Amino acid sequence: xxxxxxxxxxxxxxxxxxxxxxxxxxxxxxxxxxxxxxxxxxxxxxxxxxxxxxxxxxxxxxxxxxxxxxxxxxxxxxxxxxxxxxxxxxxxxxxxxxxxxxxxxxxxxxxxxxxxx
Amino acid sequence: xxxxxxxxxxxxxxxxxxxxxxxxxxxxxxxxxxxxxxxxxxxxxxxxxxxxxxxxxxxxxxxxxxxxxxxxxxxxxxxxxxxxxxxxxxxxxxxxxxxxxxxxxxxxxxxxxxxxxxxxxxxxxxxxxxxxxxxxxxxxxxxxxxxxxxxxxxxxxxxxxxxxxxxxxxxxxxxxxxxxxxxxxxxxxxxxxxxxxxxxxxxxxxxxxxxxxxxxxxxxxxxxxxxxxxxxxxxxxxxxxxxxxxxxxxxxxxxxxxxxxxxxxxxxxxxxxxxxxxxxxxxxxxxxxxxxxxxxxxxxxxxxxxxxxxxxxxxxxxxxxxxxxxxxxxxxxxxxxxxxxxxxxxxxxxxxxxxxxxxxxxxxxxxxxxxxxxxxxxxxxxxxxxxxxxxxxxxxxxxxxxxxxxxxxxxxxxxxxxxxxxxxxxxxxxxxxxxxxxxxxxxxxxxxxxxxxxxxxxxxxxxxxxxxxxxxxxxxxxxxxxxxxxxxxxxxxxxxxxxxxxxxxxxxxxxxx
Numbered sequence: 001x002x003x004x005x006x007x008x009x010x011x012x013x014x015x016x017x018x019x020x021x022x023x024x025x026x027x028x029x030x031x032x033x034x035x036x037x038x039x040x041x042x043x044x045x046x047x048x049x050x051x052x053x054x055x056x057x058x059x060x061x062x063x064x065x066x067x068x069x070x071x072x073x074x075x076x077x078x079x080x081x082x083x084x085x086x087x088x089x090x091x092x093x094x095x096x097x098x099x100x101x102x103x104x105x106x107x108x109x110x111x112x113x114x115x116x117x
Numbered sequence: 118x119x120x121x122x123x124x125x126x127x128x129x130x131x132x133x134x135x136x137x138x139x140x141x142x143x144x145x146x147x148x149x150x151x152x153x154x155x156x157x158x159x160x161x162x163x164x165x166x167x168x169x170x171x172x173x174x175x176x177x178x179x180x181x182x183x184x185x186x187x188x189x190x191x192x193x194x195x196x197x198x199x200x201x202x203x204x205x206x207x208x209x210x211x212x213x214x215x216x217x218x219x220x221x222x223x224x225x226x227x228x229x230x231x232x233x234x235x236x237x238x239x240x241x242x243x244x245x246x247x248x249x250x251x252x253x254x255x256x257x258x259x260x261x262x263x264x265x266x267x268x269x270x271x272x273x274x275x276x277x278x279x280x281x282x283x284x285x286x287x288x289x290x291x292x293x294x295x296x297x298x299x300x301x302x303x304x305x306x307x308x309x310x311x312x313x314x315x316x317x318x319x320x321x322x323x324x325x326x327x328x329x330x331x332x333x334x335x336x337x338x339x340x341x342x343x344x345x346x347x348x349x350x351x352x353x354x355x356x357x358x359x360x361x362x363x364x365x366x367x368x369x370x371x372x373x374x375x376x377x378x379x380x381x382x383x384x385x386x387x388x389x390x391x392x393x394x395x396x397x398x399x400x401x402x403x404x405x406x407x408x409x410x411x412x413x414x415x416x417x418x419x420x421x422x423x424x425x426x427x428x429x430x431x432x433x434x435x436x437x438x439x440x441x442x443x444x445x446x447x448x449x450x451x452x453x454x455x456x457x458x459x460x461x462x463x464x465x466x467x468x469x470x471x472x473x474x475x476x477x478x479x480x481x482x483x484x485x486x487x488x489x490x491x492x493x494x495x496x497x498x499x500x501x502x503x504x505x506x507x508x509x510x511x512x513x514x515x516x517x518x519x520x521x522x523x524x525x526x527x528x529x530x531x532x533x534x535x536x537x538x539x540x541x542x543x544x545x546x547x548x549x550x551x552x553x554x555x556x557x558x559x560x561x562x563x564x565x566x567x568x569x570x571x572x573x574x575x576x577x578x579x580x581x582x583x584x585x586x587x588x589x590x591x592x593x594x595x596x597x598x599x600x601x602x603x604x605x606x607x608x609x610x611x612x613x614x615x616x617x618x619x620x621x622x623x624x625x626x627x628x629x630x
Contacts, residue, residue, distance in 0.1 A: 025277060028281055035288045036291075039291040043298075045295075046295040046299035047298070072247055072294070072295075075247070079254045080284075083257075086261055087277070087280045090261065090265060090273060091277050093265075093273050094274050097269075103277055105278075105350060
């Protein structure tokens with residue numbers, strides 16, 4: 001179980017970083033999403049891995065799972081979801097405006113050649 | 118328990134939706150509401166700073182839950198001063214945005230502006246690391262909207278870079294928080310400070326990794342080389358008032374570093390000793406050098422100012438990474454100075470822009486109001502480069518003085534002095550090309566003279582410059598206060614005991630549960 005979750009986090013992170021380094025907006029956004037999935041699972045495991053344990057106080061129960069990471073993950077999911085939506089919109093606007101989906105700076109800025117004189 | 122300390126977060130948080138819902142089609146009402154909100158914020162922030170100035174730690178438990186189970190808002194000297202700084206900066210930036218009509222060029226400027234202020238104030242006041250992350254996200258998502266305000270292809274492209282870089286930063290932040298929680302079981306800063314001390318000497322791997330990850334996150338925000346690449350494009354392409362407001366955002370990173378690495382992971386903590394001394398100071402020195410070389414190399418005025426921001430953040434980080442009370446006091450003095458100076462320079466570059474088709478460093482015929490703009494640029498450039506008599510010079514002297522004790526003192530002195538010289542040359546070159554040489558060029562007959570910027574724009578920039586002058590005049594008192602602040606930071610026991618020991622709902626569990 002530990003190995004499974006650890007390797008899932010590792011693979012998701014590696015794939016995310018690879019995609020981020022592709023420098024075109026669609027792969028980069030996918031990569032960022034993968035990274036946020038990885039970090040969500042990571043946050044879950046930060047409260048130790050338990051199976052079938054209750055997070056809320058109950059009678060006759062001695063083993064509990066830590067409820068705090070679950071709240072943290074919920075917050076993180078909402079935030080990363082919203083942020084991804086924002087970046088998709090901005091990237092779409094940028095792509096439709098300049099017909100180019102590279103996220104790094106262009107070699108020569110078009111405005112410089114036009115009115116540098 | 119007084120409720121005033123939550124007001125800097127609540128006030129903009131309530132005002133912003135009100136502006137969107139009630140006044141979305143009336144720019145005039147939006148302006149009145151926005152300015153009134155900021156004025157109220159300044160009043161509250163002044164009161165809080167006054168209350169905290171005698172060393173009181175103001176604690177507010179949200180929902181009356183005791184720390185570390187509930188989230189706490191804490192105001193000490195440093196937090197309240199940063200909130201006041203934010204509010205004052207916001208007022209002048211807002212006046213400029215109104216005077217230059219930047220707020221009309223896109224929608225919801227004022228609402229986003231208020232959300233931005235909410236996020237920044239929250240980040241300064243919170244006493245909980247995860248809450249700090251949430252406020253970072255609030256200020257970031259508002260800044261995404263402000264960054265692409267008024268649209269345009271270059272701005273959108275820079276906006277994509279800015280958003281993506283910050284998304285990666287947020288992911289790193291979450292990794293750091295997860296690691297810290299896994300190691301210590303808490304995210305409350307005061308409680309963390311207690312638990313970090315208890316870390317046993319043979320199990321420090323996790324906490325060391327977490328401390329470095331967290332430092333990297335804050336270094337991204339503070340634009341320390343090599344994590345500064347997001348800054349030049351986004352600050353140069355952002356609308357000028359927004360870039361001026363962003364001058365405080367790099368300081369949020371610096372604030373977080375000061376807070377976390379004096380209280381939770383202080384330099385004498387055994388578990389994390391020797392982690393930062395090795396590379397933080399050299400990285401800060403390199404940022405200072407790169408920033409000032411960028412000032413000399415920049416081909417456009419707005420990029421020049423953006424690199425000056427990197428340089429000044431480098432200067433702040435040099436002083437912080439000494440991790441001595443003198444160093445932190447000097448850094449705090451310089452933070453206030455460089456916030457106002459950078460904001461003034463961004464606004465001045467927009468004043469220049471209003472009379473020209475672009476901001477390339479080429480000479481163009483003079484326009485109405487050019488001499489006043491040139492005068493303001495001259496004063497702001499003197500402040501930014503740290504020439505006497507303005508506050509930049511005093512700040513730099515304080516940092517040099519604090520640098521004496523460091524083993525790298527020679528490097529600190531050499532880098533600061535040489536990079537200052539380079540930045541003086543860079544600003545002098547830019548100023549003489551844009552303003553001085555322009556006097557010899559005749560304006561073409563068929564080229565009508567553009568309208569000069571409005572009086573309100575000049576008043577806003579003039580106000581920032583006047584603040585810099587006042588800050589120089591009262592440097593003695595200011596530095597005295599910064600020294601007291603830095604002493605409070607290096608003796609965090611009252612802060613920690615106030616947060617941890619104040620009773621709340623969970624302190625006394627009811628019998629029978």
